[in-house]
Amino acid sequence: MSSSITAANPTSQRRIAFATIIGTTIEWYDFFIYATSAGLVFAQLFFQPAGKDIALLLSLATVGISFLFRPLGAFLAGHFGDVIGRRAMLVITLVLMGAATTLIGALPTYSQIGIAAPILLLILRILQGLSAGGEWGGAVLMAVEHAPANRRGRAGSWPQLGVPLGFLLASGMTALMTGVISPGEAYLQWGWRVPFLVSVVLIVVGFVIRRSVEESPVFTEIAKRGKQTKVPIVTLFKRRWYLVILAALVFVGNSTLGYMTTGGFLNNYAINEQNLDTTSVLVAAAVAAVVWFFSTLIAGYLADVIGRRNTFLIGFALQAAVVFPIFWLVGTGGLFGLYAALVLISIGLGLTYGPLAAWYSEIFPASIRFSGVSITYAFGAVFGGAFAPMISQMLLDTTGSTAAISWYLLAATLLGAGAALCLRDRSGIPLGPDHETEQASGATMFTRSEAPGALAQTR
Template identity: 85%
Template sequence: MTASAITRNPTSQRRIAFATIIGTTIEWYDFFIYATSAGLVFAHLFFKPAGEEIGVLLSFATVGISFLFRPLGAFLAGHYGDRIGRRAMLVITLVLMGVATMLIGLLPTYAQIGIAAPVLLLLLRILQGLSAGGEWGGAVLMAVEHAPANRRGRAGSWPQLGVPLGFLLASGITALMTGVISPGDAYLEWGWRVPFLLSFVLIIVGFVIRRTVEESPVFTELARRGKQKNVPVVTLFRRHWYLVILAALVFAGNGTLGYMTTGGFLNRYAITVQNLATTSVLVAASVGAVVWFFSTLAAGYMADVIGRRNTFLIGFALQAAIVFPIFWLVGNGGLPGLYFALVLISTSLGLTYGPLAAWYAEIFPASIRFSGVSITYAIGAILGGAFAPMIAQMLLETTGSTTAISTYLLTASLLGGVATLCLRDRSGIALEADNEAEQASGATMFTSRAVAQEFSGKR
């Protein structure tokens, strides 16, 4: 089957959409259930001897440390994804994430095995980071490279939908555990483990679904022609390092605000500082995830109509406008204020997340595309999301107010907007292997012709 046949086959498109959404939902459920638990119970269960304040910082630090291993996961998955294919890496990363998550649910606490407990927790979190670093690139390329040129924005939003869905699932199940199944001390004793153990069921479902999809037509053509790079990462950084930095800053602008919610900080702030009920806050977070889902989906459609860059600029303008009001709403508006703040956050996040997959896929040449999108995404996650909850907690404890946090979020949004202006919109560019010269030139205002000549075979 040719690439064009695959692209125009509605059944294949539906299968790919379903597989990428389900797979990324499971991956990010696993990732977010950790962040949710870190904000609620890990300080007590694994870091209690350090004291409450330091224990919370250490708990949020384990959320961030895993991000430092995302680039390694992206390097490995990118290398083999550009060498042996997108689909194989999707299956491997899914299994790795699920196993690490399930083992966290079986982990003894500090009270049971002492210092070994936080050490093992950190090791398993690192495995989650490796998996997350490699999963996203494969999922988005499977979606975008199968799609017609005029539908790449919405096709690229499919795997993006797995992030708010994973957050919704993580928040919803945790709310069910804290409010119904294991309220109070029961959640602290055993209820927190259940969401982690559920990963075993989800991983089986995801494995079966992802095994059914066909390989990306772009990679199939690359392999047929023998045009894979021996070491794609080397080519990426030798010829496209500035592109990696700019595109990473774009995602960092989204992630810094995003991890205020998904990283657990806003939940903890609403519960411990504003004294809102835990289950009520988790339900509000679930509603925010629903809004994030629909804003991400809408942004994918917008990206096909008004372009990737324009959609991003609207999103960053909204982010910059809300970073001060959201904390005022949470601090003064009670539970309704929290809902309103989460709606504002989730809407802006969708606008700066929905078009990301299509834009990333269109700015990197085919033979290094998996490496490019994966590593760039991982670096952006470190710059924007890794330690954002911990930084926010430190700023809150140091200054006693949220003004410094809002300033931090505003700076990240402005940097993301500036980086967006430095990239060119590449909507509709051919993604196939025989178009690498065009793909390698013009992604930014700084691209040199020498890059295009290397990919076209000219010296």
Template identity: 85%
Template sequence: MTSAVATGTPTSQRRIAFATIIGTTIEWYDFFIYATSAGLVFAQLFFEPAGKDIALLLSLATVGISFLFRPLGAFLAGHFGDVLGRRTMLVITLVLMGVATTLIGVLPTFAQIGIAAPILLLLLRVLQGLSAGGEWGGAVLMAVEHAPADRRGRAGSWPQLGVPLGFLLASGMTALMTGVISPGAAYLEWGWRVPFLLSVVLIFVGFVIRRSVEESPVFAEIAERGKQKQVPIIALFRRHWHLVILAALVFVGNGTLGYMTTGGFLNNYAIAEQGLDRTVVLVAAAFAALVWFCSTLFAGYLADVIGRRNTFLIGFALQALVAFPIFWLVNTGGLLGLYMALVLISTGLGLTYGPLAAWYSEIFPASIRFSGVSITYAVGAVLGGAFAPMISQMLLESTGTTAAVSWYLLLTTLLGAAATLCLRDRSGIPLGPDHEAEQARGATIFTPYESVREPVAQH
């Protein structure tokens, strides 16, 4: 029997693209609406008795704490995704995220139920972290494993687009609530709840769309042959632990800078330190999400032309160049400076995010691929984005200057670039179960290159 290959029609490819984009957009809308609210209102509503500065740190910390549970979500979803299938886990994680987000929208505040309020808030955020940890791997494998070998970069960018779109939707909804529907005190009283409650509708739409997509052809062939690993996580760490570490460090270089905006730090800094209007800042964040969307999409196409690795290196070079200027612009340029800073951040982010799905998928063997990509992504998120907003806030408060934050961003960017140089580009490597031996060798510069096929040429 020949190995599974993607032979879907253009119509089926478009359906898969639509399903992965819509699903990840909804998932990340739910995740980012929390991060946006953490920087704007949660300090006042759930942590105010701790004092203004400590309350903000605690609020931002809840954004990061959820990341600690993303590896657990990745372990669970990776195991069952490699055993039961990609599509099943996509539906489960979508529903879990939606339920947690909706419940946050009806959660009483500290003034109403006391210490139980922040505890319940944290528990629901943990459920969001579990869902986010498991969702990404399934979405990218559904896209990449359905795609022709010479189009995996652009196919892998489809679920990646859900992140900037989710951030755009979250920022836009919050801006609408703060500036039009519930300005001023009304936003603190009830307006912040509306974006969370909207998740009920979005989850229903996403559920229907994801249920309509066929299972990945790679997993379908694995299941047909009965080649599922009984405990894929053990096989992953026994033979490929070094890949998990290196690939996770690649994502650290992207995630730390990314959570300057999506984690709420830069938004809160522009409002609290520079005195910019809250709604105006949220509109700027929404604009940045559009730039991030475009650069991510472009990076997916670029990765099919010049390779995943080269695209990453270009993106990391840009990130390193802007680590200091972004704060100079915000500190001296007012609203225009904020827009310029966000454009610089979003361009570099897209170049180091668009190729990620294809590269991760081509690193790990078929039978443990869901576990590999999910756990790697979750570990990278913990080491990179999880506490980046809180660390940045602590650096700002302890030094009184953003220079320390810029050094932090530069060092993590260089770390990501170094890890990128340790991995090989594997564009076009067969993804099916017949090629597991080839997939298991040659992913790093420390192993023989002869085991890796030449990249598939662009047609």
């Protein structure tokens, strides 16, 4: 960082870590509770006139459609995050997500209000997509820009931990409702609503915590000097479009496989195709989320030791090794096989997710960084995980085999690995506004670094 920008003290860093983890956990709990419910009940409650198979596809499609609005959310949050600050956008996106989620829990079904029910469901899902598109960038920049240079990988993994924690909370809450409080018809009648309505309590907690965190020191310095870019998105696409493409493809390699679990496909496959008990499947997903949490945490530490890119390449290699065995395990191993498959997926996912925040933050210049990381992440989600559950279901319906799904997952993984090889590891590069020239050069293997001394740690 520049001489005028210092890392937060240990107490502040702990407060920032807590705020980013808690806030992101709540945000992604809201997002994942929808994906879990889409595979379990929405086809019956909101799309039943289309017939069983088409209703399921429509239900899974709503999971993906929200991703189409994540870039818009990223554009808006990125613009205002680079102009008015990181912290304000963190609070706004959290409240928007929570309001949409709570309202979904109160929606009448198709049998009650007809076609208006799926339309309202889709509108609220779009609001979730807008929120998710903007939330991630703010959270990771608050974590990374407050951290000392040699701990950015670990600091960047804090908001990343909120994703598996949100998935754990969503899976656990749904398992509680399906298996204990409202099993069977009661879950279909009213039990599915409870996890959505609980969100209103979580939002209050997240709001209070996020309001207590200080603004990023990088943005504070930019604002003090009046160096905010007026239209950061235009600058981003005019000068850094190639970075957006390459970095988005890196995330495609992670999110395509990731949304096989978080998007509900593998759960739905185990329940409907392999006839496994719904609650047992959800418990298995919760256990996998714990593994994902720890592999993400470990990846943040590895990223500071062996570099961001090296950690990613190890993770992609593990992903490529499991895309064929996972369906064999689920198909032949019953519930134990499902546990094994989900654990194998989660290890590779963590290694290709933990270092993402630090790497993204280090490849974009300070004045357009919020726009850069948010839009790149949103594009990676759209072209990777957005429609992965629906595409996988279509491949299964068309071919009658899971082999086509495995080839699809392998292709996405190799695409991500190839993009990672095209980007430089920028560990240790200064993040402050005094170093924009250095930040703007040498981010890819095809461009020359103009400040090799400052990138001595590049691997």
